[in-house]
Amino acid sequence: MDYFTQQLINGLVLGSIYGLIAIGYTMVYGIVGMINFAHGDVFMIGGFIALITFLLLISTGLTAIPVILLIVLLVSMAITALYGWTIERIAYRPLRHSFRLAPMLSAIGMSFVLTNYSQVAQGARVKPIPPFITGGYTLHESADGFVIQLSNIQIMVVVTTIVLLAIFTWLVSRTRLGRDMRACEQDQTMAALLGVNVDRTISMTFVIGAALAAVAGLMYLLYYGLVDFFMGFVAGIKAFTAAVLGGIGSLPGAMLGGLAIGLIETFWSAYFSVEYKDVAAFSILIVVLIFMPTGLLGRPEVEKV
Amino acid sequence: MTPKSATGIPALLKTAFVNALIALVLFSLMVGIRTEAGSDGQLTYWTRFGEVAALVAAVFGGSIVIELLRQWIGPAGADKLVPPVVQSGMSFVGRYLAPVLLVFTVMVPVIFYDQRYILDLGILVLTYVMLGWGLNVVVGLAGLLDLGYVAFYAVGAYSYALLATNFGWSFWVCLPLAGILAAFWGVLLGFPVLRLRGDYLAIVTLAFGEIIRLVIINWQDLTGGPNGVSGIPRPSFFGIPLDNSDSGLAAKLGIEYSSSHRIVFLFYLILALALLTNWVTIRLRRLPIGRAWEALREDEVACRALGINTTTTKLTAFATGAMFGGFAGAFFATRQGFISPESFTFQESALVLAIVVLGGMGSQLGVALAALAMIGGFELFRSLETYRMLVFGMAMVLIMIWRPRGLIGHRAPTVYLTKAQAISSDLVKEGHG
Numbered sequence: 022m023d024y025f026t027q028q029l030i031n032g033l034v035l036g037s038i039y040g041l042i043a044i045g046y047t048m049v050y051g052i053v054g055m056i057n058f059a060h061g062d063v064f065m066i067g068g069f070i071a072l073i074t075f076l077l078l079i080s081t082g083l084t085a086i087p088v089i090l091l092i093v094l095l096v097s098m099a100i101t102a103l104y105g106w107t108i109e110r111i112a113y114r115p116l117r118h119s120f121r122l123a124p125m126l127s128a129i130g131m132s133f134v135l136t137n138y139s140q141v142a143q144g145a146r147v148k149p150i151p152p153f154i155t156g157g158y159t160l161h162e163s164a165d166g167f168v169i170q171l172s173n174i175q176i177m178v179v180v181t182t183i184v185l186l187a188i189f190t191w192l193v194s195r196t197r198l199g200r201d202m203r204a205c206e207q208d209q210t211m212a213a214l215l216g217v218n219v220d221r222t223i224s225m226t227f228v229i230g231a232a233l234a235a236v237a238g239l240m241y242l243l244y245y246g247l248v249d250f251f252m253g254f255v256a257g258i259k260a261f262t263a264a265v266l267g268g269i270g271s272l273p274g275a276m277l278g279g280l281a282i283g284l285i286e287t288f289w290s291a292y293f294s295v296e297y298k299d300v301a302a303f304s305i306l307i308v309v310l311i312f313m314p315t316g317l318l319g320r321p322e323v324e325k326v
Numbered sequence: 327m328t329p330k331s332a333t334g335i336p337a338l339l340k341t342a343f344v345n346a347l348i349a350l351v352l353f354s355l356m357v358g359i360r361t362e363a364g365s366d367g368q369l370t371y372w373t374r375f376g377e378v379a380a381l382v383a384a385v386f387g388g389s390i391v392i393e394l395l396r397q398w399i400g401p402a403g404a405d406k407l408v409p410p411v412v413q414s415g416m417s418f419v420g421r422y423l424a425p426v427l428l429v430f431t432v433m434v435p436v437i438f439y440d441q442r443y444i445l446d447l448g449i450l451v452l453t454y455v456m457l458g459w460g461l462n463v464v465v466g467l468a469g470l471l472d473l474g475y476v477a478f479y480a481v482g483a484y485s486y487a488l489l490a491t492n493f494g495w496s497f498w499v500c501l502p503l504a505g506i507l508a509a510f511w512g513v514l515l516g517f518p519v520l521r522l523r524g525d526y527l528a529i530v531t532l533a534f535g536e537i538i539r540l541v542i543i544n545w546q547d548l549t550g551g552p553n554g555v556s557g558i559p560r561p562s563f564f565g566i567p568l569d570n571s572d573s574g575l576a577a578k579l580g581i582e583y584s585s586s587h588r589i590v591f592l593f594y595l596i597l598a599l600a601l602l603t604n605w606v607t608i609r610l611r612r613l614p615i616g617r618a619w620e621a622l623r624e625d626e627v628a629c630r631a632l633g634i635n636t637t638t639t640k641l642t643a644f645a646t647g648a649m650f651g652g653f654a655g656a657f658f659a660t661r662q663g664f665i666s667p668e669s670f671t672f673q674e675s676a677l678v679l680a681i682v683v684l685g686g687m688g689s690q691l692g693v694a695l696a697a698l699a700m701i702g703g704f705e706l707f708r709s710l711e712t713y714r715m716l717v718f719g720m721a722m723v724l725i726m727i728w729r730p731r732g733l734i735g736h737r738a739p740t741v742y743l744t745k746a747q748a749i750s751s752d753l754v755k756e757g758h759g
Contacts, residue, residue: 126722133716307530
């Protein structure tokens with residue numbers, strides 16, 4: 022039971038990271054109707070920028086951890102958001118009215134560009150950082166000596182995710198931008214006729230998605246203590262799986278799906294085999310799509326002739 | 327990159343300046359600061375402001391050039407139909423290009439008999455031509471986007487490698503088996519994903535490709551895991567080995583043995599396999615099943631209304647494509663003599679898909695030319711190992727923007743009323759899965 026609780030905590034933390042990435046996928050899919058294949062790599066870029074900002078700040082002699090964290094968070098969100106904006110601008114906007122495969126293939130190309138760009142720019146080796154946030158709480162110690170740990174970093178990941186989700190939900194449901202986004206999701210032509218700047222709204226969608234991915238990258242960096250240029254691919258597919266599982270296009274669904282994938286992966290590693298954890302996650306994707314093509318919270322798509 | 331198309335010099339400079347500023351922010355940390363883990367595990371960094379400055383200057387200059395070109399060419403016209411002059415020219419070239427290319431390909435081992443490098447490159451190109459033609463059945467004809475084609479390639483390669491190393495079966499027995507096994511996996515994958523459309527199908531096939539690769543890596547007892555399978559037997563000339571022994575082909579024919587014999591044999595083997603793929607595809611396109619594939623690509627709902635069984639149609643497309651992938655895989659295994667999971671990554675799938683798309687989906691000649699261009703281009707960039715995939719990715723994006731329908735963006739329709747007229751592939755719909 023203690024082991025189970027510990028895995029539950031680990032799974033929820035991992036799931037929060039996946040959920041943050043999944044929101045980027047699901048938002049873009051909801052509005053533009055394309056799989057932003059490069060989103061996993063945007064997450065990777067976010068991790069790298071966080072790492073570099075950390076290094077720079079530490080070398081300036083700054084020691085206040087909350088200040089450092091805040092600056093790193095803001096810098097990585099801002100620059101990664103600009104990456105998201107540029108990617109949409111270069112690779113997707115010219116193809117908006119092209120045939121359906123075109124943006125998908127362009128996105129795959131963009132994913133290669135980003136992966137290899139960071140390999141060329143930062144080298145192929147894994148970049149570790151020393152544990153930055155240490156300490157934690159012992160929740161419970163059982164008779165046989167098994168300890169349930171809740172580390173500070175885990176608390177931080179979950180709290181940050183919740184805060185961001187709250188801000189994000191407010192953004193989508195209460196602001197002008199959110200209303201524009203929802204309008205574009207339903208009918209772009211009609212939204213444009215009613216004075217919504219569709220191009221700008223789509224750009225903002227990519228910006229927000231990239232900023233959330235940057236936060237996920239930072240969390241990943243803090244939680245695992247390393248980044249490498251290839252981490253975006255697998256994380257991206259898993260986050261997409263999460264988005265599909267939750268019902269693509271649905272924002273709460275993306276978070277729910279992220280948590281589900283995180284839990285499945287953690288429990289699979291804990292009780293079955295670590296080697297096949299990715300196989301388990303991908304199999305879930307296939308199984309979900311067979312039996313529940315609309316996901317947990319998605320709406321069925323009706324095709325009109 | 328800015329919203330409004332700039333006119334006049336000040337606007338032009340402003341656009342370029344904004345783009346350069348964006349580039350400065352983008353590259354400042356990622357390129358300007360180089361991090362590396364030291365020997366003691368501590369991260370160190372050093373600055374590279376020169377590179378950033380060069381990149382920003384390149385973006386500044388590049389955006390001026392692009393903007394000027396855009397104004398010079400004018401707004402992109404929406405030419406849907408290929409103009410008649412170009413059309414007749416293209417069909418003239420098209421009529422004679424394929425036979426000329428074929429004759430040239432057959433002659434390659436004769437012309438370049440001693441040049442091992444060119445023969446090896448030719449074999450590589452032909453392997454990708456075959457893979458491209460195989461995937462073309464799935465993507466080009468049936469309109470099902472398959473991002474995990476490399477899985478079938480892997481199944482074929484491992485089938486031959488394991489059967490040959492464990493049971494000593496000959497290549498010619500294993501070749502059909504590899505095809506059948508790959509087709510079987512194609513059906514296995516096809517069954518669950520038939521209900522999916524477009525993008526979902528793409529992601530599921532991608533996941534399937536990854537699953538196959540991960541299983542190969544982790545099932546060490548069977549596949550040798552990351553170490554791969556080595557010592558895979560070389561192919562024989564229908565039972566006669568191509569070696570220096572007394573029972574070898576050279577001895578039997580009474581000619582002097584040369585190591586080029588095997589390379590030439592491999593060249594003709596893959597050429598034959600590729601032509602078989604092409605022939606079967608062309609034949610199938612004229613059969614009801616091939617027409618059903620193309621109809622499925624154009625409109626799935628209409629297909630159903632006309633009583634086409636979409637399930638079997640999709641399954642046969644998947645299985646046929648997978649079978650050719652399996653053949654190519656078996657050939658790959660026997661050529662290399664060693665296979666490992668590293669040869670079957672997603673990059674391979676993307677490369678083959680890029681060949682099919684670049685070739686103009688559905689065009690057999692286009693796929694062959696695209697394979698030649700892609701693999702040849704890869705060879706040219708061989709010295710720039712790390713930049714190769716970067717350039718490949720950029721090329722993919724640029725091709726999609728510039729010519730989303732591929733370089734050979736037109737093809738003769740399979741079915742026509744009075745005369746075959748080349749149509750722009752803008753008019754050929756992609757399937758929705």
